[in-house]
Amino acid sequence: MTLQMLAKGDQNLAGNLPPLYQKSFTDVLFAQEYQLLPQVSQRYEIDLAYGETQSLSDEDLVRRSAYLYKVGCRITHHYHICHRRPVQVDPDLKHRQNFFDANAYGVGYATHGLFPYRGKFHPQMIKGIMNIIGLKPGATVLDPMAGCGTTLIEAGILGLESIGVELSPFACFMARAKLAGLHMDCSQFEKLLDMSDRIFKFFDRTRSSVGSLFERPEGGCAGIALKELEGSEARKNLVLLAFLDTMGYATRRKTKNAEQLFPTVLRRYLAAVQDFNLVREELGLSLGTSRVICGDARKLDLPNDCVDGVIFSPPYSFAIDYVANDELQLKYLGIDPAALSASMVGLVGGHGRSLTERIKNRVEHYFRDMNTIIGECSRVMTRGACCVIVIGSNSNQTGGIRLEEKMIEFATTHGMPLHKLITREIEGIRNTMREEYILIFRKL
Ligand SMILES: C[S@@+](CC[C@H](N)C(=O)[O-])C[C@H]1O[C@@H](n2cnc3c(N)ncnc32)[C@H](O)[C@@H]1O
Known part of the structure; x- marks a missing residue:
């Protein structure tokens, strides 16, 4: 007997008592044959799950959905992929094991759990985004700041072609190793x-x-x-x-x-x-093919109109110093961290006599770089394609300028007005940012 049937039994016992509100809002949003995965609880997840049911056929939901457990009596591929065996971590690290157990359908599946690259995407969210922006097998998606390759891994699993551009040779190495593991x-x-x-x-x-x-x-x-x-x-x-x-x-x-x-x-x-x-x-x-290019997002080595979608997360101003973070690995691989910093978005600039001047200079560089990158994304996208930028609400390192407002301004000037905005609350006491934005732009 399901939980819903038990609740219906309660109605029968109630006899002629006045009716009480019983439905949950997910009952209203989702047809009865759609069952959400157990840990889908945040607003942005429900939003993406709803978007999936509006965008995909039942057959495609079984194969591609990031948030459903069942469609009718058929269990989704995402559930199978995540459920095979929970991530095993060092037995001494209970808190880490708890994190992976609590996020079994969100983060640790496939090869995503390999190497703790800071600031990496939430993989399940990327799958949901790919579904709602209409990317179908055979289409090509680009991540111009690909980091450890989360977008490419998800694209591969969904049978999409993908291109990742990333400045750090170590991150490129990581992305290639994780992709090959699939x-x-x-x-x-x-x-x-x-x-x-x-x-x-x-x-x-x-x-x-x-x-x-x-x-x-x-x-x-x-x-x-x-x-x-x-x-x-x-x-x-x-x-x-x-x-x-x-x-x-x-x-x-x-x-x-x-x-x-x-x-x-x-x-x-x-x-x-x-x-x-x-x-x-x-x-x-049947996995899609992927290409990791070690290069600069400000000057994409790609022709015009060649990708059907773009998904990326830029550094949040200078919240994370990726070069300092990976210094040990970069040095091991014989890469000069200082040379890399000179082109890292968020680390460029910073000249001036006073601290205020240096911060102002760095922020100016950051916005100039982001404007250029968004222009490049627009150039390589086909008409009607979506560009998704995931960015935090950090404004204390930018002198009060809100990052998401700047991104919307840049995208609009490059012919990509805002199509949809989803807010995602960030959990965890170590995060200074309380929320981030999923900005979905559409090229006119
Ligand atoms: C927020 S992280 C992206 C993480 C990625 N979404 C993932 O899931 O791993 C931003 C990335 O931008 C890269 N980056 C910084 N400047 C760049 C540039 N000029 N061109 C390409 N990538 C750059 C950094 O090395 C970093 O990996």
Whole structure:
């Protein structure tokens, strides 16, 4: 018996008592055959879920929805993908495990849980956005500030073609490794786990030689020879990402060093990849192809009118210093952090005699860069396509100027008026921003 049937039973027992309001607002919004996933509770999630039911057929909802559990008696692919096995984290970190358990359908599925890249997208939200802006398999989506590749991973799972442009070579490496994990031969994984101590020593020793990693256009892991890691560039890069994750993790842990932590991290990486590949085969998913370009969003190396949608999240002014954040990994890979900072949106500028002058100068640079990037997005989009910008309501680092208002102003001047605005509350005591905006623009 379902909960709804139990509630109906209550009505029968009520005899001739006056009626009391009983429906929930989701009963009004969603037809009876649509059942939401258990953790869908925030307003923006309900908004996106409703948008999905308005935009997709029932067949497509089963395959593509980010927020539904069931359509009639059919369980959605999203549920299957997330439900295979919950993310396993270091058993010492209870709070982290709690976070992943509480967000089982939102963040830790597929390869999204690999490497804690700061400021990355909420994957489930990106899937919902792709659905409501009408992107269908075969269409191409661009993320001009792709970070660790969340947009591209979601696009791949939905069968969309995708292009990611990202300035940081380390983030590009990460995105490529996570994307490759979506379609990987996992037959050697047990062997890799058995030799995790040797792998750790190997990467620890070869720090200087991986400096050549980015000289090759596809970011292959050059200069490395450990017999068991040969044969698959993608597998080697996945293991290297686990190593680089461990290096950063060890700096935050007091009780264990990197060598002791590596087997746990590697096990988690391989389990996540294996689980996704099993479910991909079970569901018969046909992944879209993706291209990660190490480049500058202010000057996209793409022709006019070549993408059917754009989704991105720029740095929130200078809330996060991505170069300082990833310094350890950048240096390991032989990349000069200072050279990278010179083109990082949000870090450019900052000249002047007083602190006030320096902040003013940096904010001016930030807005000039964002205006250029939005212009570039508009240039490469087809007519009628949507450009989605996810941005925080941070105004204390901008002298009171609201970021979302500036983005709307820039997009409008580039021929993309605001089509819809969704507010998303940000949870967590460590966040200084209380909400962020999903701004959906449409190119005229
Ligand atoms: C908020 S993060 C994006 C995170 C991404 N949505 C994800 O899910 O991982 C912003 C990204 O913009 C990148 N970035 C900064 N300046 C850039 C530029 N000029 N061109 C391209 N990317 C840039 C940063 O390296 C950072 O990864």
